[in-house]
Amino acid sequence: MRNNINHLDYFNLESNLDPDTLLVRDAVRDWVDKAVRPNLEKVAESKKVPDNWFKEMAELGCFGPSLSEEHGGLGMSDLAYGLIMQELERGDSGVRSMASVQGALVMYPISIFGSPEQQSKYLKKLSLGNTIGCFGLTEPNHGSNPGGMETSLVKDGANYKLNGTKMWITNAPVADISIIWAKDTEGKVYGIILELSKKGVSVETIENKWSMRTSLTGTIYLDDVIIEPGEILPGARGLKAALKCLNKARYGIAWGVIGAAQDCYETARKYALERTQFGKPLAAFQLVQKKLAEMLTKITQAQALVFQLGYLSDSGLVTNGQISMAKRANVEMALDVARISRQILGAMGITQDYPIMRHIMNLETVITYEGTHDIHLLVTGQEITGISAFT
Numbered sequence: 307m308r309n310n311i312n313h314l315d316y317f318n319l320e321s322n323l324d325p326d327t328l329l330v331r332d333a334v335r336d337w338v339d340k341a342v343r344p345n346l347e348k349v350a351e352s353k354k355v356p357d358n359w360f361k362e363m364a365e366l367g368c369f370g371p372s373l374s375e376e377h378g379g380l381g382m383s384d385l386a387y388g389l390i391m392q393e394l395e396r397g398d399s400g401v402r403s404m405a406s407v408q409g410a411l412v413m414y415p416i417s418i419f420g421s422p423e424q425q426s427k428y429l430k431k432l433s434l435g436n437t438i439g440c441f442g443l444t445e446p447n448h449g450s451n452p453g454g455m456e457t458s459l460v461k462d463g464a465n466y467k468l469n470g471t472k473m474w475i476t477n478a479p480v481a482d483i484s485i486i487w488a489k490d491t492e493g494k495v496y497g498i499i500l501e502l503s504k505k506g507v508s509v510e511t512i513e514n515k516w517s518m519r520t521s522l523t524g525t526i527y528l529d530d531v532i533i534e535p536g537e538i539l540p541g542a543r544g545l546k547a548a549l550k551c552l553n554k555a556r557y558g559i560a561w562g563v564i565g566a567a568q569d570c571y572e573t574a575r576k577y578a579l580e581r582t583q584f585g586k587p588l589a590a591f592q593l594v595q596k597k598l599a600e601m602l603t604k605i606t607q608a609q610a611l612v613f614q615l616g617y618l619s620d621s622g623l624v625t626n627g628q629i630s631m632a633k634r635a636n637v638e639m640a641l642d643v644a645r646i647s648r649q650i651l652g653a654m655g656i657t658q659d660y661p662i663m664r665h666i667m668n669l670e671t672v673i674t675y676e677g678t679h680d681i682h683l684l685v686t687g688q689e690i691t692g693i694s695a696f697t
């Protein structure tokens with residue numbers, strides 16, 4: 307029997323990681339353990355996220371770590387970016403969402419689609435957490451089908467007028483800027499860097515969520531907002547620009563949910579070893595061992611998938627279909643692991659004494675946002691049949 311099992315890396319997948327990557331991974335893990343984890347249940351219950359979390363994540367380099375240093379990143383690999391997301395989500399999916407949005411959905415589009423002026427105006431401040439960003443694509447009437455968006459950008463003299471509503475926007479209630487996606491009169495999609503303090507913009511917090519309670523979500527109302535040409539991302543034309551950003555974030559989700567699953571599995575394993583029923587620890591019963599063995603197997607398979615996804619991404623070979631499959635499969639894995647872990651804890655599993663119920667509630671968002679589970683199934687279905695079943 308092996309005594310030195312690494313429950314967080316059963317197949318020793320991390321053996322090839324370079325020292326810098328391990329250093330950043332460990333620093334984020336340490337921060338989550340010391341600063342985030344002790345207060346998480348209370349923060350989730352009260353929905354009062356400590357102000358310092360955002361700044362501290364910035365100091366650790368959690369925002370866009372694989373962007374170049376010139377663009378506010380650490381110049382690290384996508385593998386390192388994935389591991390950072392995993393460590394944040396071992397704490398909480400909402401904490402990882404704050405970082406995902408800031409890095410993948412705000413800094414990344416400015417980095418690849420922005421003008422040099424826009425890049426120097428925003429990227430450094432975003433990386434330091436001095437400016438908070440959000441990403442407005444979803445609308446009240448258009449979620450899975452963002453191409454149907456009604457938000458309009460209409461020419462008005464030398465400028466434009468922006469009208470519409472963006473809903474379910476992570477970070478919006480605390481954000482300074484938003485990347486807003488809107489259509490012109492010909493139906494062409496544009497990305498805009500919108501300062502949320504502008505006249506005609508109002509933000510409302512979505513209060514009644516059971517899920518992602520450590521992450522603020524809002525609705526952005528746009529009423530005749532004047533947009534100058536310099537606020538439009540020059541390189542972002544068409545919905546595929548928005549989807550490119552979502553891919554970057556989905557990649558991070560495929561990694562992140564492994565952290566949530568590991569936290570649930572570890573909690574269940576420890577509980578099963580400590581809790582006695584019928585004169586034996588729960589861990590001594592075959593059915594409990596089956597659950598634990600299957601959970602570690604699923605987590606390990608998901609890890610193998612994202613490590614390969616990371617290598618593909620770092621070598622520039624990754625496809626949208628691969629990212630879509632990994633996001634869907636790993637989120638489903640994490641939800642399965644969380645639900646089975648919860649059962650191992652019996653009644654205690656539903657309490658705030660353990661993190662599992664919070665992870666389950668969070669993962670119900672993760673399986674929906676950035677493309678629902680079923681939409682990602684259709685993406686793969688389209689790839690393997692050549693037939694679109696979306697409409």
Ligand SMILES: Cc1cc2nc3c(=O)[nH]c(=O)nc-3n(C[C@H](O)[C@H](O)[C@H](O)COP(=O)(O)OP(=O)(O)OC[C@H]3O[C@@H](n4cnc5c(N)ncnc54)[C@H](O)[C@@H]3O)c2cc1C
Pocket residue numbers: 407440441442443444448449450451473474475476477517518523671674675676677678679680681684695696697
């Ligand atoms: C907490 C939270 C944070 C979010 N953050 C952001 C954000 O920062 N920015 C942003 O832009 N959006 C954000 N979203 C929105 C999210 O991306 C959408 O909720 C998601 O795209 C699904 O859209 P919808 O909720 O309108 O569901 P709908 O599109 O109405 O779908 C409802 C159900 O119908 C199914 N369905 C839809 N179309 C089809 C089809 N063609 N075939 C089969 N089934 C179908 C879906 O799979 C789903 O099960 C967030 C959502 C949440 C909950």
